[in-house]
Amino acid sequence: MFCYSTTYINILSFVISIIIFLITNLFISKSNIFMKKNYFDAEVKVNNTNIQTSSKESERMLEEVEEWYLEIPSINLKANIKEGTTEEIMDEYIGHFEESQKENGNVCLAAHNRGYKNNYFENIKNLKEGDRIYYKHRNYKKEYEVIKQSIIKDTDWTNLENTIDNTITLITCVENQKEYRRCVQGKEIIKESEEN
Numbered sequence: 001m002f003c004y005s006t007t008y009i010n011i012l013s014f015v016i017s018i019i020i021f022l023i024t025n026l027f028i029s030k031s032n033i034f035m036k037k038n039y040f041d042a043e044v045k046v047n048n049t050n051i052q053t054s055s056k057e058s059e060r061m062l063e064e065v066e067e068w069y070l071e072i073p074s075i076n077l078k079a080n081i082k083e084g085t086t087e088e089i090m091d092e093y094i095g096h097f098e099e100s101q102k103e104n105g106n107v108c109l110a111a112h113n114r115g116y117k118n119n120y121f122e123n124i125k126n127l128k129e130g131d132r133i134y135y136k137h138r139n140y141k142k143e144y145e146v147i148k149q150s151i152i153k154d155t156d157w158t159n160l161e162n163t164i165d166n167t168i169t170l171i172t173c174v175e176n177q178k179e180y181r182r183c184v185q186g187k188e189i190i191k192e193s194e195e196n
Contacts, residue, residue, distance in 0.1 A: 070094055070109060071134040075123040081137075085110045091117045097160055097171075103140045106163040113172045113182075121172035124184050125149075133168055133186045144168045144186030152183050159183050 071078040085095035090112055100108035111120035133144040144167070151174055152159060159169050166188035174180040 068096075068137050069135075070120075071136075072124075072127070072131065073134075074128075074131045075126055077120060077123070079111070079118070079120045081109060093118075094120050100160055100169075101162060102137050103142075104166055106161065106167045106169055107135060107137075107142075108160045108169045108171065110171045114175065121170060121182075124170055124172060125182060127184055132189075133170075135168055142166060142168075143189045145189050146184060147187045148183075148185045150183050151180050154179050154181050156181075159185065 068081045069079060070081055079094050081096050082089050082093035083096050083098060085097055089095045090110065094109050094111045096102065097108040097110065100106055111118075113119050113121045113124070127146050127149060129146050129148075131146045133146065135142045135144065159171075168186045168188075170184040170186075172182050174182050
């Protein structure tokens with residue numbers, strides 16, 4: 001029969017505890033590296049099938065976690081923005097015209113004004129010259145003032161062309177006139193400290 005001293009059993013227990021600790025930490029460390037790799041590669045697992053997303057989809061996923069919104073205090077509007085102007089997007093968000101700028105230049109946005117789940121541009125017809133528009137995309141923040149409100153043909157896209165000055169263009173339908181669109185434009189307010 002074997003006889004072990006208390007010291008021997010304590011040392012053996014300590015060594016086994018260290019081995020278990022090291023193996024556990026090694027496993028967790030490898031698991032974390034694997035998870036980070038999957039996140040940065042934008043790998044999505046659906047029904048046990050790996051799908052590698054494109055860089056455009058990765059950018060879209062990043063924008064979903066970034067702040068992107070429009071705020072117009074005079075009409076009590078604050079809403080999130082999403083890339084695209086499909087009906088599905090505009091049911092939930094203000095849509096961003098994909099070919100327009102997101103920061104410098106002409107930022108062009110569209111939203112419903114009646115008859116849908118969210119009618120974010122319902123009251124843009126009430127905007128007056130000088131009203132403030134606040135826009136945020138990631139770390140980019142701009143303040144604009146309304147300079148023009150007009151009714152345009154639904155085939156007239158000249159207001160969506162890029163501009164040298166920082167502008168914002170808001171487009172929505174005109175009530176009961178399918179062939180026309182309401183267009184509100186704002187110009188960036190440059191503060192004195194920014195001019196110097």
